[in-house]
Amino acid sequence: MAYLNENYLKLQAGYLFPEVARRVREFCEANPEAAKRLIRCGIGDVTEPLPRAAIEAMKRAVEELGYSESFRGYGPEQGYEFLRSTIAQHDYRDRDIEIADDEIFISDGSKCDCGYILDILGDQNKVAVPDPVYPVYVDTNVMAGHTGPARKDGSYEGILYLPCTAENNFAPEPPKEHVDLVYLCFPNNPTGAVATREQLKNWVDYAHRHEALILFDAAYEAYINDDPHLNPLPGQGEADAKRQVRVESKIPHSIFEIPGACECAIELRSFSKNGGFTGVRCGFTVMPKSVLARTENGRRLPLHPLWQRRWSTKSNSVSYPVQRGAEALYSQEGHNQARALIDHYMGNAKRLRGAAADAGLKAFGGVNAPYIWVETPDGLTSWEMFDRMLRELNVVITPGAGFGAQGEGYFRISAFNSRQNAEEVARRLKKL
Amino acid sequence: MAYLNENYLKLQAGYLFPEVARRVREFCEANPEAAKRLIRCGIGDVTEPLPRAAIEAMKRAVEELGYSESFRGYGPEQGYEFLRSTIAQHDYRDRDIEIADDEIFISDGSKCDCGYILDILGDQNKVAVPDPVYPVYVDTNVMAGHTGPARKDGSYEGILYLPCTAENNFAPEPPKEHVDLVYLCFPNNPTGAVATREQLKNWVDYAHRHEALILFDAAYEAYINDDPHLNPLPGQGEADAKRQVRVESKIPHSIFEIPGACECAIELRSFSKNGGFTGVRCGFTVMPKSVLARTENGRRLPLHPLWQRRWSTKSNSVSYPVQRGAEALYSQEGHNQARALIDHYMGNAKRLRGAAADAGLKAFGGVNAPYIWVETPDGLTSWEMFDRMLRELNVVITPGAGFGAQGEGYFRISAFNSRQNAEEVARRLKKL
Numbered sequence: 001m002a003y004l005n006e007n008y009l010k011l012q013a014g015y016l017f018p019e020v021a022r023r024v025r026e027f028c029e030a031n032p033e034a035a036k037r038l039i040r041c042g043i044g045d046v047t048e049p050l051p052r053a054a055i056e057a058m059k060r061a062v063e064e065l066g067y068s069e070s071f072r073g074y075g076p077e078q079g080y081e082f083l084r085s086t087i088a089q090h091d092y093r094d095r096d097i098e099i100a101d102d103e104i105f106i107s108d109g110s111k112c113d114c115g116y117i118l119d120i121l122g123d124q125n126k127v128a129v130p131d132p133v134y135p136v137y138v139d140t141n142v143m144a145g146h147t148g149p150a151r152k153d154g155s156y157e158g159i160l161y162l163p164c165t166a167e168n169n170f171a172p173e174p175p176k177e178h179v180d181l182v183y184l185c186f187p188n189n190p191t192g193a194v195a196t197r198e199q200l201k202n203w204v205d206y207a208h209r210h211e212a213l214i215l216f217d218a219a220y221e222a223y224i225n226d227d228p229h230l231n232p233l234p235g236q237g238e239a240d241a242k243r244q245v246r247v248e249s250k251i252p253h254s255i256f257e258i259p260g261a262c263e264c265a266i267e268l269r270s271f272s273k274n275g276g277f278t279g280v281r282c283g284f285t286v287m288p289k290s291v292l293a294r295t296e297n298g299r300r301l302p303l304h305p306l307w308q309r310r311w312s313t314k315s316n317s318v319s320y321p322v323q324r325g326a327e328a329l330y331s332q333e334g335h336n337q338a339r340a341l342i343d344h345y346m347g348n349a350k351r352l353r354g355a356a357a358d359a360g361l362k363a364f365g366g367v368n369a370p371y372i373w374v375e376t377p378d379g380l381t382s383w384e385m386f387d388r389m390l391r392e393l394n395v396v397i398t399p400g401a402g403f404g405a406q407g408e409g410y411f412r413i414s415a416f417n418s419r420q421n422a423e424e425v426a427r428r429l430k431k432l
Numbered sequence: 433m434a435y436l437n438e439n440y441l442k443l444q445a446g447y448l449f450p451e452v453a454r455r456v457r458e459f460c461e462a463n464p465e466a467a468k469r470l471i472r473c474g475i476g477d478v479t480e481p482l483p484r485a486a487i488e489a490m491k492r493a494v495e496e497l498g499y500s501e502s503f504r505g506y507g508p509e510q511g512y513e514f515l516r517s518t519i520a521q522h523d524y525r526d527r528d529i530e531i532a533d534d535e536i537f538i539s540d541g542s543k544c545d546c547g548y549i550l551d552i553l554g555d556q557n558k559v560a561v562p563d564p565v566y567p568v569y570v571d572t573n574v575m576a577g578h579t580g581p582a583r584k585d586g587s588y589e590g591i592l593y594l595p596c597t598a599e600n601n602f603a604p605e606p607p608k609e610h611v612d613l614v615y616l617c618f619p620n621n622p623t624g625a626v627a628t629r630e631q632l633k634n635w636v637d638y639a640h641r642h643e644a645l646i647l648f649d650a651a652y653e654a655y656i657n658d659d660p661h662l663n664p665l666p667g668q669g670e671a672d673a674k675r676q677v678r679v680e681s682k683i684p685h686s687i688f689e690i691p692g693a694c695e696c697a698i699e700l701r702s703f704s705k706n707g708g709f710t711g712v713r714c715g716f717t718v719m720p721k722s723v724l725a726r727t728e729n730g731r732r733l734p735l736h737p738l739w740q741r742r743w744s745t746k747s748n749s750v751s752y753p754v755q756r757g758a759e760a761l762y763s764q765e766g767h768n769q770a771r772a773l774i775d776h777y778m779g780n781a782k783r784l785r786g787a788a789a790d791a792g793l794k795a796f797g798g799v800n801a802p803y804i805w806v807e808t809p810d811g812l813t814s815w816e817m818f819d820r821m822l823r824e825l826n827v828v829i830t831p832g833a834g835f836g837a838q839g840e841g842y843f844r845i846s847a848f849n850s851r852q853n854a855e856e857v858a859r860r861l862k863k864l
Contacts, residue, residue: 001643003554122435
């Protein structure tokens with residue numbers, strides 16, 4: 001009889017969001033009246049219409065497929081040149097980061113890329129992940145057999161967890177010990193924290209010292225608030241901050257802003273949260289040709305050809321109309337529309353963060369990220385808080401423990417919502 | 433330093449189609465005049481416009497995303513219910529095959545599914561693949577570490593190859609020895625062969641006897657010519673065939689038409705070749721809940737929950753507009769338009785097969801599949817024949833050796849083309 005991949009049997013319960021969905025469904029079935037006033041601030045899913053520029057581009061691309069002259073079948077497996085070059089130019093070269101077009105690989109989303117990337121890495125790597133963290137980093141490593149069994153608190157043997165706490169502003173320092181592979185995510189899901197240039201430099205230094213590889217998830221980079229008024233550096237007053245215009249002073253949007261990162265980092269980006277593409281599906285990976293990895297016997301080889309080959313053999317890239325839609329986000333019109341979406345969600349974040357504070361809760365994040373990370377009151381566990389919010393306020397949040405052991409005692413409020421819903425949640429929060 | 437997946441280093445040269453593309457590019461650069469009359473019958477890529485029903489459905493779906501009331505973000509990770517139920521009903525239950533909606537998993541194409549499916553299977557499985565075969569089956573197993581190194585003829589140690597030759601009508605018998613996992617593809621890429629009900633029954637019997645798992649790739653099922661006039665069973669005259677109307681007499685479209693297959697088979701399907709979706713990207717897997725696999729210590733567990741979990745953790749399914757496009761292929765209008773596409777390509781196949789025969793070549797396939805499988809003349813190797821066709825006829829074909837050692841001495845002509853191109857290739861072929 002065929003063998004199954006036993007690593008799947010190590011996985012705990014359902015994946016976080018299906019489990020949230022299950023509890024919500026049960027509550028709604030049992031409480032049809034309360035269900036009517038339910039507001040979802042759980043899963044980080046966008047709610048507002050797609051930018052018009054993306055819609056028109058996708059409709060044009062679909063229509064092109066209706067005529068012999070403009071029909072397109074299989075595209076390049078790594079993505080169309082028109083999109084790869086647009087990304088490399090706008091997101092990198094225009095910001096003085098030297099990334100070549102063929103170092104950009106188009107995918108059907110960052111979640112998918114998190115799994116795909118492990119295809120080309122060895123099973124021997126010692127892996128470090130922040131805690132709490134987007135569950136996909138850990139779960140894909142469990143599935144790939146890179147961990148031991150789960151412990152009682154849901155963590156897995158064999159992974160080095162990097163605690164992200166209020167004490168370190170949810171941005172962990174590099175560890176003392178050696179690891180081969182580090183996941184970092186800034187702006188962070190779930191805590192909303194950002195890393196300063198100095199903090200990222202420490203990580204790149206660590207990676208060089210240990211010849212480690214950094215997987216940098218920048219899915220939320222568009223939410224970084226580049227207004228220095230809102231982002232005083234540590235020890236810097238607001239007046240200083242306003243005068244501070246040098247590029248280096250800002251929070252990095254990309255790990256490749258840090259010198260030397262091109263030798264030790266791979267970056268994941270997504271159009272889900274800036275362009276509203278969660279249902280349209282498009283993201284990309286930046287794989288510099290200068291990133292090396294080793295064989296068991298010590299040969300050092302670039303990962304780029306392996307990644308190239310993975311896409312050639314295992315995929316035919318992303319739907320053509322979707323790639324045209326993503327391209328349109330880089331037009332002036334598309335950029336402005338995406339910017340308006342982000343401003344909308346960050347307006348929600350401001351209201352929600354304020355309401356949590358008014359309710360006497362200790363809230364983090366929500367300034368450079370669409371997530372507010374809140375301490376549970378009254379010593380409640382995070383799933384207890386989830387149930388209380390559901391029952392008393394009819395608001396769905398995400399329990400911090402779903403993101404890792406260090407997430408216990410916290411919950412995440414997502415700012416992805418209509419203004420009306422965000423304001424209503426803010427009102428209800430104050431009643432807590 | 434991070435370890436890489438060394439199995440990738442076992443892979444031979446480029447993946448077949450990029451290698452074909454490279455040779456064509458070099459030829460065209462060196463021969464700009466000849467390049468102008470080049471006709472591509474290499475990669476099996478559709479050429480004709482997308483069915484209008486799919487275009488309109490996709491445009492409507494894109495437009496829906498432009499309004500708050502109809503916007504959709506993340507869809508169900510396994511695909512939208514509207515598409516899963518449509519497929520299960522039309523492709524299976526309407527044909528008396530009991531497949532539940534939640535046994536259908538929507539994907540971004542069969543090529544991708546070939547790789548994904550290995551995620552949930554163990555590394556201990558003994559794998560059998562037909563030879564010649566679609567290269568992705570072998571290459572994904574190499575990447576996953578299920579093989580030894582490559583031999584000189586391009587085959588890999590550790591894989592059992594099932595020779596598909598003119599002697600067995602390119603439909604191999606089950607082997608004498610035990611294997612855990614068998615790939616089958618009918619109608620076949622590259623040979624265009626089909627398997628009779630009896631032949632598939634032999635495979636299902638083998639799978640039950642050996643508790644093996646069959647991965648059945650039915651990407652070309654829509655090309656099965658259900659006209660009994662064209663498909664006399666072995667030993668049956670055309671007159672008999674015309675009277676033969678019982679469903680069982682026809683060539684199976686699905687492995688699940690064979691009793692007992694629901695316990696031992698997984699089926700892969702695609703909209704690429706029936707709906708022209710090679711650039712739109714959509715396919716699906718049928719994973720019956722009754723398919724079991726084993727752990728190292730002998731526990732027998734259904735694969736369905738592992739597959740469900742793979743999708744939840746590693747994907748957010750396929751673009752919403754694409755799923756609406758696929759759904760539209762099942763409307764009466766969409767069905768008729770897809771049927772017309774298939775008739776078009778099969779009209780090409782008839783002409784190409786006829787021309788190859790007229791040129792004195794021995795040609796197979798092209799009756800129930802859009803591929804004609806041709807013996808090379810004059811003892812040429814298949815890559816020599818590739819170069820000769822390119823140079824003398826300015827026609828791109830696919831060398832048989834690219835599909836496996838047993839493909840040496842053959843080449844594949846794809847019928848995916850405009851009528852004008854197919855007729856021109858037919859004319860040129862006769863000059864050979």
